[in-house]
Amino acid sequence: MQKQFDWKRYVVVFFITLGLFLTAIYISNYFSSKKLSQLQGIQDKISIDILSSETQYSLLSELSCKNVSGSILSGELNELGNKLDWSQKNIGATDEVLYLQKYYSLLQIKDYLLMKKISSRCGVKSAFILYFYTTAQNCSECEKQGIVLSSLREKYPELRVYSFDFSTDLSAVKAMLHIYKIEDTKLPAVVIDDELLTGFQSVENLESRIKESFKLQEAKPEVKSTKTS
Amino acid sequence: MNILSGIIYVFIFLSVYVQVFFLVTFLEKRKNILIRNKRIELKEYPGVTIIVPCYNEEKTIVGTINSLIDLDYPKDKLQLFIIDDGSKDDTWQIIQKFTKYENIKIFHKENGGKYTALNLGLEKTETPFLGCLDADSFVDSQALKRIITYFNDKDTMAVAPSIIVDKPKNIIQGAQKAEYDMAVYNKKMLAFLGGIHVTPGPFSIFRKEVFEDLGPYRQAHNTEDQEIALRMQENHYKIEHCPDAYVYTSTPNSVKKLYRQRLRWIYGFIRNAIDYRRLFFRKKYGTIAFFTLPSGVISVLSVVFLFIMLFFNFINFIIHKITQISAIGFHSSFSSFNFDLFFFNTKTIVFISIILYTSIIVSLLLGRRMLEGKFRVSFDVFYFVIIYSLIAPFWVLKALFNAARSRESSWILEKEVKMVKQ
Numbered sequence: 001m002q003k004q005f006d007w008k009r010y011v012v013v014f015f016i017t018l019g020l021f022l023t024a025i026y027i028s029n030y031f032s033s034k035k036l037s038q039l040q041g042i043q044d045k046i047s048i049d050i051l052s053s054e055t056q057y058s059l060l061s062e063l064s065c066k067n068v069s070g071s072i073l074s075g076e077l078n079e080l081g082n083k084l085d086w087s088q089k090n091i092g093a094t095d096e097v098l099y100l101q102k103y104y105s106l107l108q109i110k111d112y113l114l115m116k117k118i119s120s121r122c123g124v125k126s127a128f129i130l131y132f133y134t135t136a137q138n139c140s141e142c143e144k145q146g147i148v149l150s151s152l153r154e155k156y157p158e159l160r161v162y163s164f165d166f167s168t169d170l171s172a173v174k175a176m177l178h179i180y181k182i183e184d185t186k187l188p189a190v191v192i193d194d195e196l197l198t199g200f201q202s203v204e205n206l207e208s209r210i211k212e213s214f215k216l217q218e219a220k221p222e223v224k225s226t227k228t229s
Numbered sequence: 230m231n232i233l234s235g236i237i238y239v240f241i242f243l244s245v246y247v248q249v250f251f252l253v254t255f256l257e258k259r260k261n262i263l264i265r266n267k268r269i270e271l272k273e274y275p276g277v278t279i280i281v282p283c284y285n286e287e288k289t290i291v292g293t294i295n296s297l298i299d300l301d302y303p304k305d306k307l308q309l310f311i312i313d314d315g316s317k318d319d320t321w322q323i324i325q326k327f328t329k330y331e332n333i334k335i336f337h338k339e340n341g342g343k344y345t346a347l348n349l350g351l352e353k354t355e356t357p358f359l360g361c362l363d364a365d366s367f368v369d370s371q372a373l374k375r376i377i378t379y380f381n382d383k384d385t386m387a388v389a390p391s392i393i394v395d396k397p398k399n400i401i402q403g404a405q406k407a408e409y410d411m412a413v414y415n416k417k418m419l420a421f422l423g424g425i426h427v428t429p430g431p432f433s434i435f436r437k438e439v440f441e442d443l444g445p446y447r448q449a450h451n452t453e454d455q456e457i458a459l460r461m462q463e464n465h466y467k468i469e470h471c472p473d474a475y476v477y478t479s480t481p482n483s484v485k486k487l488y489r490q491r492l493r494w495i496y497g498f499i500r501n502a503i504d505y506r507r508l509f510f511r512k513k514y515g516t517i518a519f520f521t522l523p524s525g526v527i528s529v530l531s532v533v534f535l536f537i538m539l540f541f542n543f544i545n546f547i548i549h550k551i552t553q554i555s556a557i558g559f560h561s562s563f564s565s566f567n568f569d570l571f572f573f574n575t576k577t578i579v580f581i582s583i584i585l586y587t588s589i590i591v592s593l594l595l596g597r598r599m600l601e602g603k604f605r606v607s608f609d610v611f612y613f614v615i616i617y618s619l620i621a622p623f624w625v626l627k628a629l630f631n632a633a634r635s636r637e638s639s640w641i642l643e644k645e646v647k648m649v650k651q
Contacts, residue, residue: 005512009254010250016249017245020249028576143552144556145556147552147557
């Protein structure tokens with residue numbers, strides 16, 4: 001009894017299986033693009049918020065600090081940052097993700113400048129950390145530093161951490177790198193109160209600097225208020 | 230890591246392919262699945278010999294023999310050979326009491342392994358049909374009649390039954406029950422395509438010519454029931470499957486025993502597949518060459534690669550945890566974790582895995598429907614998926630390791646023999 005080779009069955013099954021796989025890939029892409037458009041939406045919202053705060057600030061700066069200090073969006077910015085990180089890990093560094101990341105860096109810089117102005121003029125208790133890392137090379141210190149900063153941010157809600165990927169192809173980020181003289185061989189790097197710290201910084205070290213920064217903040221407005229009065 | 234995930238995709242693709250292959254066959258042939266619930270009469274009852282090899286089976290042998298005595302088959306056409314393969318317990322004393330039955334013969338021999346006991350039975354067999362029943366199993370009274378109907382086809386040389394787990398008592402046996410149900414479905418589909426690669430020890434019935442033409446059982450790495458099926462396939466002997474011939478078998482009740490059993494099965498499969506490698510992808514051997522044997526190899530390799538992937542993920546997780554602890558210590562945990570659908574993983578691999586698991590569960594339910602006449606979802610299904618995902622890699626890896634080592638050692642032995650000759 002010679003068996004015949006039923007090649008048609010094998011081909012049909014192959015195409016059905018391929019169809020199932022393509023469906024899985026399609027569904028996955030569908031969700032990824034949905035997520036990215038969700039991110040885009042969040043970014044647009046933050047962008048409008050910042051622009052609005054800036055405008056509000058320019059309009060009202062000399063009159064009252066009360067109205068401006070309420071426009072706090074760091075929570076949203078943090079959430080966006082987390083989602084972008086996740087996207088880069090899970091969706092991959094696609095053009096869209098990289099574009100969103102550039103946009104995010106820009107929003108961070110704008111938020112930083114605005115909040116710095118507000119806090120110095122209105123005496124809002126706050127501390128700012130600029131954090132530079134790299135994803136281009138395998139940087140285990142950066143991962144550690146990221147964890148430290150996240151935990152500090154949780155502990156001190158007044159602390160604002162702005163993180164920048166060294167390899168971000170954006171002139172504004174490059175300008176920041178230039179100002180603070182950040183080199184890619186000395187990452188992770190942290191800037192707090194305009195002082196550059198390179199290499200991994202422990203929780204304790206950063207914590208003491210944050211507290212110092214808070215003290216400075218408290219001291220400043222008093223000086224100002226005496227002047228104006 | 231990228232190469233590894235590429236390999237994983239290939240293996241998942243092949244695993245899904247196997248399930249789709251079964252499903253397509255099922256949809257095509259489902260009308261031909263014969264399930265009889267009532268007692269049937271045959272036009273004629275050919276003589277059948279059932280060989281029961283036993284080694285230290287004092288606990289189960291009585292049930293096994295009683296189920297054979299209760300078979301709905303004319304007593305003068307049914308011979309039972311009970312062969313004690315040098316048991317060290319009271320098996321020999323226990324089987325003495327069955328000598329009062331005219332159609333039961335008992336034999337005692339020096340211990341030599343199951344295949345030697347079977348071969349002793351083969352030598353004594355005078356009937357045109359024969360089969361064996363492992364002493365840990367017992368048969369449904371209608372099983373033999375239903376099987377014999379398949380021999381109306383002159384080309385059919387052997388018929389395998391449906392093996393069912395007898396009264397599962399814990400989750401290990403529950404998981405096996407689900408697995409065995411699935412195997413019934415797979416076996417029937419393979420039978421339709423002429424690709425059965427095992428004629429299981431419990432109650433597969435053969436025409437006597439099979440052994441007259443192809444020779445007796447071989448040691449075959451302790452899986453003589455795989456080897457004889459492959460030998461038959463090589464010689465284009467047709468093997469059928471009778472889904473409504475039920476054989477109940479007692480299965481390992483602990484992880485350790487299950488591990489030992491599977492190690493033997495998988496090791497046997499690997500060694501037999503190597504011994505019969507000439508069958509692979511040869512057009513004249515049909516389904517066994519293009520589907521059954523390759524899919525067995527795929528399942529072995531898939532398990533290995535999935536295990537490697539899980540292992541890497543686990544290591545990454547540990548490294549991440551260590552980094553976290555070294556950075557901020559144990560005390561601070563990220564308590565403010567918000568549940569957000571955004572972070573739900575939607576990578577392709579997730580959906581592909583869902584497809585794979587769904588296809589496996591569908592197979593399982595189809596098998597159960599063949600046996601019980603209806604779809605029934607039970608916890609067994611989940612026990613099966615979870616327990617086998619967790620522990621199958623260990624017996625597969627060990628079997629591969631053993632197979633590789635024994636190949637090496639037999640090769641070294643050959644070399645040494647050559648050197649001595651020189």
